[in-house]
Amino acid sequence: MTDIAQLTVALNAALDPVAGKRATARIEGDRASIILDVTGLDEPARDAIERDVQAAAAGVAGIATVRVALTSQRTRRLLIAVASGKGGVGKSTVSANLAIGLQALGRRVGLVDADIYGPSQPTLMGVQGSRPTAKDKVLEPVSTPYGVPLLSMGQLVAPDQAIAWRGPMAAGALGQLVDADWAAQDTLVIDLPPGTGDVQLSMIQKHRPAGAVIVSTPQDLALIDARRAIDLFTKAGVPIIGLVENMAGYICPHCGEVSDPFGRGGAEAAAAELGIEFLGRIPLDMAIRSASDAGVPPASGNGVESLAFSGIAQRVFHWIEQGG
Template identity: 70%
Template sequence: MTDKAAIEALLAPLAAGRATARVDGRRASIILDVTGLPPAAQDALEADIRAASLPGIDEIRIARTAQRIERKLIAVASGKGGVGKSTVSANLAIALARTGRRVGLVDADIYGPSQPKIMGIEGRKPEAHDSKLVPLATPHGVPLLSMGGLVAEGQAIAWRGPMAAGALGQLVDANWGAADTLILDLPPGTGDVQLTMIQKHRPAGAVIVSTPQDLALIDAARAIDLFQKAGVPIIGIVENMSGYACPHCGEVSDPFGQGGAEAAAGKLGIPFLGRIPLDIAIRTASDAGTPPAAGNGAEGAAFISLAGQGKDWLDSNGG
């Protein structure tokens, strides 16, 4: 008669320790731990087990179970548009994944989704499994969900607040598998999407993106105030488009000013996370779907530094 230990030993090469068995006569009931596995991998594992040769067993019953993964949500926000928030979000997600964290990216900019292009998966549509969206794999090891994958290319997303907030919920509550950290690329401003995200999904912290110019910093201060009033910690502020080095003569100019975000951080008592230059290499890489943080070039260094600070913050805050 085949016993529990024998069944588990036979399944070990297939299930890698994920299967526990109970044997009742010629029937085996198998509990399959699918924590962190995407739906396709779960189905494939179950099919392999059902096809396995188990001596003395005529019937196999399989139940799937998964442990709840406590994910940290990091909101990347700005008070106004056009400050490079999506570029920072994509590169932060990729660079953070390179530190060993399991990272997913949510393009929560409902009205202006750009992450499919930045991450190199334009035109692909996510599928659903058990009523939950399944994030799309990207070439950079960071799964992505975006409104850009749910509507026709070029189609206007003319939704009122509740519809946009509901869409955000579907993106965040998707089947993220083993991801322990989600980077949320938020739309600019302090409207319905931001409020719903804070109320229902509660980020662990927020990274604020601004350019050095005064107008952007005024709006960045409003975004900071929203998170602080809601009790969401501010991880820090990033100064984007900070300095432009002429590719011909090497002279550095500051078309948007210099040091404004660092000064604002000091005034507001929040960390300053560093400067990202106005670099054509960053723009061309993003347009090509190959964010700089995925490579080893100099243009990715600022994002690698940002991710290191993000990892330190997560590690020191129970992440």
């Protein structure tokens, strides 16, 4: 048997218990170079398999030195972008509650706050002041009380520091958040800044979201902006999962009467007209605002405020399960 054949046999024996792990080996003189695929293994498992492979190769006659290089394929996560044309329409509120709702339905969800100009997820998820750690320059998401780990642009800069990043810096920061150590999370909900700027473009071009959820108020003006956001994703080939109408129907905290300060049904009509799905309507409700400010997203409880959010999460979940 040639040296390389012997080495292959030895490597296969070492790799046998770890299903699906592959190594490629090369021999030059008495040196063996091995590239070992450790996709999906945690650190102790990687160390163990590296040691086994090293030992197996060193045991082959004629080999004096062994070099093992580890590679891992990036796990493909499903990214869901939450966008709007206009600011202040409730993207961050929808993102936080959607992440929690999808998690409750069985997805393993991480939340990315990509809003450099007004990061709000640390507040919404009740982890203000938290800072992620980094290992080998890869960020480790912060855990939240709701089981959905979080990374926010707001955690990368001091809260009182005005953020005046140029486009490339913002894009770089977004990359760090998306390519962080999300471990077992299979779905990332991305809370985008308002509008159609650099962060959105970088999101679309570099990170290819599986789909986008568009948030709008019932106002016509907001809908015109929403159409711009829809256009941006559609032209880039990113499917629109659907439209959420937020702040529809004001529930009076005193008498419970429902009125419509911003009109009603505008987003649903627009969705029908544009041929995209209507994901649901969230009322303008003081209880939603106060719970959000207090870091307790309504979707984490089972009050009436959670109902609108759970309906939306179910529709998005269904979309994902249907294959996107």
